[in-house]
Amino acid sequence: MNIWQVLGIAPTRDEAEIRRAYAQQLKTHRPDRDPTGYQQLREAFDAAKQQARGGATPIQIETPPQPQTSADEATLPTAKTFYTAEEMQALAHRLVNTEMSGIVAMNRLWAKVASQGSLLQQQQFHQHLAAALSEEQGLTEGLLERVSGLLTWGIDEYDYSHIIPAPIQHTIQQRLRETEINRAWQQMSNEETHGTLLTKAAVRLLKSDRDHVPFWVRLMPGLLQALVSQAQHLTSYYPEIAERLNPAMLTFMRQRRLTLSWQGIFLLVFWGLAFNALFQLPDVHHAVSITAIVIVVFYLYLSDILMMGLSNRPRWLSCFLFVEFMLSLIVIQLFFGGLFFAAVIAIPPSGHGAMALVSLLAILVLCIMFWAAWPKGVPLIRAPGIIMSRILSSPWKMMEWMNFAWFSAIWAILYFAICVIVLSELLKLFK
Structure with a gap:
């Protein structure tokens, strides 16, 4: 029997084909079950590779003869067995x-x-x-x-x-x-028992057999983020585990949904208290304050809601984006231009003194704020709206940057006072 008969292929110099034949035959002649066949297969494999590289003549593999036994012949000794x-x-x-x-x-x-x-x-x-x-x-x-x-x-x-x-x-x-997969699933079960309230709810929903998403998922702040975090961690490292997760919940998380969030609640309270303080000032006109409130609500909440509602209507969405673009340009001009004007007129005629220093510092802060809020890698038509959205959500971003440590509350109070003072000076210009 020659090497090609052992490998089960025609003579060839293609090493890839020789390797495939070896791997195929190895399934039959496993070394732990057929050591003799495996030894012949290995010799044939090495010889075939050598012939493919050097063009040597085919090598014959001698098959050891099987001993003939009879009743009269003595039984050959068997190898010692160390274990079963x-x-x-x-x-x-x-x-x-x-x-x-x-x-x-x-x-x-x-x-x-x-x-x-x-x-x-x-x-x-x-x-x-x-x-x-x-x-x-x-x-x-x-x-x-x-x-x-x-x-x-x-x-x-x-x-x-x-x-x-x-x-x-x-x-x-x-x-x-x-x-590894079973350990990840067990860790998920442990979090269901010993995790936080949101983690427990998220794990139970992902492991449930519900065919629909309950309505209270949208009303529980932070639950959607916990669901996404759990699912992304599991499916990114262990894609096989996705088959065990609830398909209705996975489909729900892939789509953009309106849900309550701690960010939305915090910003609503923050700006609500800020405008309530502004209403108490005699120099601020109520109609101007109401207009400012509408602008804040639009950029924090209504803009995303309208874009999600018009996502299936491209023409209406294009019209909305154009209107938002023009409106945002006007709002940015009024916001930054008004604050810049207020800082300039506050500078005394001499150009010296503490008030001049404060005004120059305010102008520098305005420039830094505009540069930091400018979005990167987005269409130009969305840039003005994103700038205003980032500026109005900055109180939450500041606390998030501080990892919600205890001192972030102090900075939030200071930021609140600064916002009230700045807005009051800005709104006085439109009295």
Whole structure:
């Protein structure tokens, strides 16, 4: 039998085809089940690669003759057996579940095989143990690395198939991946029990079998963000786990939805208190204040609502974006231009003194604010509206930047006082 008959292909110099044939035949002649066939296959594979590179004449693989036995012939001695398949599987189970005692038992058995067994029996020990580990649920990468270090498997090397065959390596990797997925799911269950209120609700919804999303999901501030965070973490690292999650919830999170958020509630209270303070000032006209309130509500809430409602009507959406663009240009001019004018007229004629310094500082802050609020990488038609939205949501962004620490409340109060003073000076110009 020549090498091509062993590989099951026609003579060729294509190494890729030779490798594919070798991998295909390896499924039948596994080293842990058919060591003789595996040895012939390996020799044929090496010879085929050598012939493909050097053009040597085909090499004949001699098949060892099978001994003929009869009743009159003496029975040949069998190789010494150091363990049974059941004992090897029990050792693998012990390693996975009680690692320390399993390591001791493994070292004891390996010492016996290494001192009394042949090279073939030693090779079979590695393969049998690896195959048994691949069948154990809960196999971890840490345990595998420790076993590999003790038995010098070299799993961190590029190719260690001379010790552990490729099919067994593939099965081990599948088992390790299964362990990681099960651990992630168990961690998710732990958060359902010991997590925060939002985390518990998010996990229960993702694990539920509901065919629709309950209405209270939109009314619970922060719940949608918790849902998205949980789902993104799981599906980005463990895509296989997406099949266990509620499909209705996944579909709900992929679409833009109107929900209550802590940001929206905080900004509503912040600007509500600010305009309430402005209404108490005698120099501020009520009609001007009401107009300012409408502008704030539009950029914080109504703009997104209208764009979401018109998302399925491109023509109406285009008209709305144009109107918003023109309106935003006017609002920006009135806002920054009015504050700039107020800062300039506050400078005394001499150009010196504390008031002049404060006015110059205010002009510098206005320039920095406009530069920081300018959006990057968005269409020009959206830029003015985004600028105003960022300026009006800056109180929340400031606290978010401070990670909602206790001192962020102090800064929020100071920022509130500054906003009231600035708005009062601005609105007085339109009296």
